[in-house]
Amino acid sequence: MATVARGGSASAVGAVVALQIAVTLPAFLVATLAPYLERDIGLSERGLGIAIGTFYAVSGATAVWLGRVADRQSWQRGLFIAAFGTLVPIAVLAGLLRNTAVLVLAMVALAVVQSLGVGTTNLAIVDSVTPHRQGVAFGVKQAAVPTATLLAGLSAPLIAEHAGWRWAFLFAATFPLIAVALTRWRHYGGAAASDLPATRGDEPVSPARARRLRTLAAAFAVATFTTSSLGAFFVLYAVDRGMSPPAAGLTVAVASVVNVTMRVWMGWVADHRTVEPFAQGGLLLLGGSVGYFVLLSGASWLLPVGAVLAYGLGWAWQGLIHLGAVRLVPEAPGYATGVMRTGLAIGSATGPVVAGLLIGLAGYRPLWLLLGVLAVCAAGAVLLTLRRPLETP
Structure with missing residues (x-):
């Protein structure tokens, strides 16, 4: 495996946290904003269950495959793909959501992006944080999940009630953009080939x-x-x-x-x-x-x-x-x-x-x-x- 510099660990962990929120917050928002979706697009409890269940099913089905994909590229590149990819289902939820079928399709897209994104965030910690600090880094990264739950809960009274539920989904779009801003792109875009994990993911697992x-x-x-x-x-x-x-x-x-x-x-x-x-x-x-x-x-x-x-x-x-x-x-x-x-x-x-x-x-x-x-x-x-x-x- 290629040697990867561990500089910039603070910005890397910040990007990881932002991406972790980005790939989980939209799904939590769907559950939190369900009363508004029921009123405006006719979402039923059955439809909500299908949408959330589909999200988890697709996420689980694609996790290993997209984890392998994450292994074969630099974490910076994976983060950029996942962050910009997250904007697609967010845009659908904020601007195109009219019925349950569209909601399910958005959840499928979000699940696929999440599978790549979570593998990428773990890779970022492995490559950017020294081993004796990775425990805290993983703890902070996973603390982003209940943080996203909290943000989803606050979005209903603070955003949906005053500006509408579509603006709550637009709020979620700030996190992939923060992840991109915090990523040290020069480590990938201008990196030498030797800096990229060219063989990782191809090595057989014991x-x-x-x-x-x-x-x-x-x-x-x-x-x-x-x-x-x-x-x-x-x-x-x-x-x-x-x-x-x-x-x-x-x-x-x-x-x-x-x-x-x-x-x-x-x-x-x-x-x-x-x-x-x-x-x-x-x-x-x-x-x-x-x-x-x-x-x-x-x-x-x-x-x-x-x-x-x-x-x-x-x-x-x-x-x-x-x-x-x-x-x-x-x-x-x-x-x-x-x-x-x-x-x-x-x-x-x-x-x-x-x-x-x-x-x-x-x-x-x-x-x-x-x-x-x-x-x-x-x-x-x-x-x-x-x-x-x-x-x-």
Whole structure:
């Protein structure tokens, strides 16, 4: 693999964060702005579910392939392609959205761009940030996801209510432009051929490492099943248990702040301690599982505690698993990212669907019990996998 300069890490991480928000914010906006879309284009709950489900399905299906594509080019070039590519679905959502079919097409385009973009952001950290600081860099990058959720929530009252929902999508267009502005283009546009990762992505991946990566991706797919289900139904459950909608929203906001803080802090720990990043992720998942059993009690005063544990702690492993993936398969970080993201996409797509069916059949308490058990099982699978020697067939 070619030697890549690690200068300009601050601007590179800034570009990475901006791109990460750019490829996730539009999808969050669709969910947040659903009441406005229902009024203006006739979007139904079924149509919203199809659009969001399609987004996750396409994202998972293209993650490995486009991760390989990311490996074969410089991260600067990949960032430019992903950033400008994101502007296409944003333009469709802001200017051409008239019915559910167009929404689904926009979600397909956004999912494809996201698959390239996330692989590129991980590649940027590997190439631009020194190894002893990559944990914090991955933590900051993954903290961009709950930040995008927060921005989507604020866009409804601050933009959609006053200027219209189309302007909220136009607001999302600022982030790919920021990513481009922060990218040090001269490292690609005027770079010598020796600066480009000409052989990365062509090197064979160790079968033992590939097997371990797939096993860990499956475990964290189950983990994502639990967190996506919690995110979809916690507010409804809290209101059902007597909490006011503003208080439920504030609880989610506090849990999100805890989540962002934990992602960055755990990245710092990964840089300064010898604990394997995947092991850290498994321990966080195990600790977060307690939150589901707290929610199971049904006591209204315990709901914030359960939410902070299950969401703030139990979903704080995102940066760690991306760091662990690129360290496990350093010869193909884009591929490693793609495998991991395929698992996460499967969990994200199936969790709310299954949870909704279970709530309809048996109520919330069986759901929290199931999610708590699944979180414990996923954490156990991660920790047991890491105990086995890597060479074991």
